[in-house]
Amino acid sequence: MSDEAPFRSGLVTALPIAMGYFPIAFAFGVAATGAGLSAVEAFALSLIIYAGASQFLALALITSGAPLLVAAFTLIAMNLRHVLYGPALLKSAGDAASTRHAWAWAWGLTDEVFGAALGEIARGRRFSEPFMFGLGLGAYVSWLAGTVVGALAGGGALAGWPTVQAGLDFMLPALFLSLLLSILTRPQVPVIAVAGLATVAGTLAVSGTAGILAGMIAGAVAGTLRRGRA
Amino acid sequence: MSLHILILALMVGAANWAFRYGPTRLSRGAGQGTGPLARFLSATGPAAIATLVVASLLPMALAAQVVPLIAGVASVVALWLWRRSVVIATLGGSLAYALATMSGTF
Numbered sequence: 001m002s003d004e005a006p007f008r009s010g011l012v013t014a015l016p017i018a019m020g021y022f023p024i025a026f027a028f029g030v031a032a033t034g035a036g037l038s039a040v041e042a043f044a045l046s047l048i049i050y051a052g053a054s055q056f057l058a059l060a061l062i063t064s065g066a067p068l069l070v071a072a073f074t075l076i077a078m079n080l081r082h083v084l085y086g087p088a089l090l091k092s093a094g095d096a097a098s099t100r101h102a103w104a105w106a107w108g109l110t111d112e113v114f115g116a117a118l119g120e121i122a123r124g125r126r127f128s129e130p131f132m133f134g135l136g137l138g139a140y141v142s143w144l145a146g147t148v149v150g151a152l153a154g155g156g157a158l159a160g161w162p163t164v165q166a167g168l169d170f171m172l173p174a175l176f177l178s179l180l181l182s183i184l185t186r187p188q189v190p191v192i193a194v195a196g197l198a199t200v201a202g203t204l205a206v207s208g209t210a211g212i213l214a215g216m217i218a219g220a221v222a223g224t225l226r227r228g229r230a
Numbered sequence: 231m232s233l234h235i236l237i238l239a240l241m242v243g244a245a246n247w248a249f250r251y252g253p254t255r256l257s258r259g260a261g262q263g264t265g266p267l268a269r270f271l272s273a274t275g276p277a278a279i280a281t282l283v284v285a286s287l288l289p290m291a292l293a294a295q296v297v298p299l300i301a302g303v304a305s306v307v308a309l310w311l312w313r314r315s316v317v318i319a320t321l322g323g324s325l326a327y328a329l330a331t332m333s334g335t336f
Contacts, residue, residue: 016315016317017317019317020315020316020317020318020320020321021317023321024317024320024321037232037235038231040231041231041232041235044231044235044236044239045235045239048239048240048242048243049239049242049243049246050243050246051242051246053279053282054242054246057282058238058239058242062234062235062238068234068237068238068241071238072238072241072242072245075238075242076241076242076245076246077274077278078275078278078279078282079242079245079246079249079278080249080274080275080278081274081275081276081278081279082246082249082250083249083250083252083253084253084275085250085253086250086251086252086253086254087253087254090254099254099255102251102254102255103251106247106250106251106254107246107247107250107251108250109250111316112316112317115316162331162332163328163329163331163332164328166298166327166328166331166332167324167325167327167328167331168324169327170290170298170302170323170324170327170328171320171321171324172286173283173286173287173290173302174302174306174319174320174321174323174324174327175316175320176279176282176283176286177283177287177303177306177307177319177323178306178310178316178317178319178320178323179279179316180276180279180280180283181306181307181310181319182310182314182316183275183276183279184276188273188276191273191276191277191280192276192277192280194277195276195277195278195280195281195284196280196281196283196284198281199280199281199284199285199288200284200288203284203285203288208285208289211281211284211285211288212281212282212285215277215280215281215284215285216274216277216278216281218277219273219274219276219277219278219280219281220270220273220274220277220278222273222277223269223270223273223274223276223277224266224269224270224273226269226273
């Protein structure tokens, strides 16, 4: 089989992801310009960070005036879960696993792309790097396009559409909640409970930024101190 | 373009690339096992996401947007259990929240 076919298959497999990514990225573009960022800055965040939940949080941290290192630490900690995706994917690929061009295709290993790739392998598809390129590229292009359209529409674009605005306002919590459900396992329930309680306490006692830091640190510490299998 | 935003994006983007690519080169067993590092790696993601769920929902709960909030959260959970798709759950939950908000304005 040539390298073109798996690449095209990857693009086709990316279609549902791309259809879902576009409106979320559109919401990000609108939110970014609404928060005072330029269209170029919104596009740069999508191009360089390429992690939806992190990008929305970045807006909150930037507009709240959080120090650079605090903001960076918070955003980086949030994406630490991605270290597990590559090894898990390669393990499921078995003998077909290849990492010659992983420096490029691994950039596209978002939650959804990882899930889709894993699902395809589970359904019998042989792992190939061109497939991963196609899958990742389709999702990435959709994310960038959605951001550009949203940013160009502008922060006030939805002023006359309060229902649409409400839906976009809820998109971030919905994305976070969906991601939490997607990684939820019984052993992590105590970690999640500790993180949630610490976030509420920190937010009510000090500030939203303090609550976020308290939740992440308390949850990670609780997980590290926990005995037994991770 | 703000230098602050560019530096933040580059720091986070570099870390994201390292998180996604690095483990494919280092070891296919990275993050596995039961040692403190494995437990830390395993806990950090859920802790971060749980924190952000609470941090994003708390202002809505404090603002007494209860009915749309319940509709949105319940829809996300229901759609996730049904389709196991982050995208579908996110979009469906947002739609339910918007419809509940709209119905409350009439």
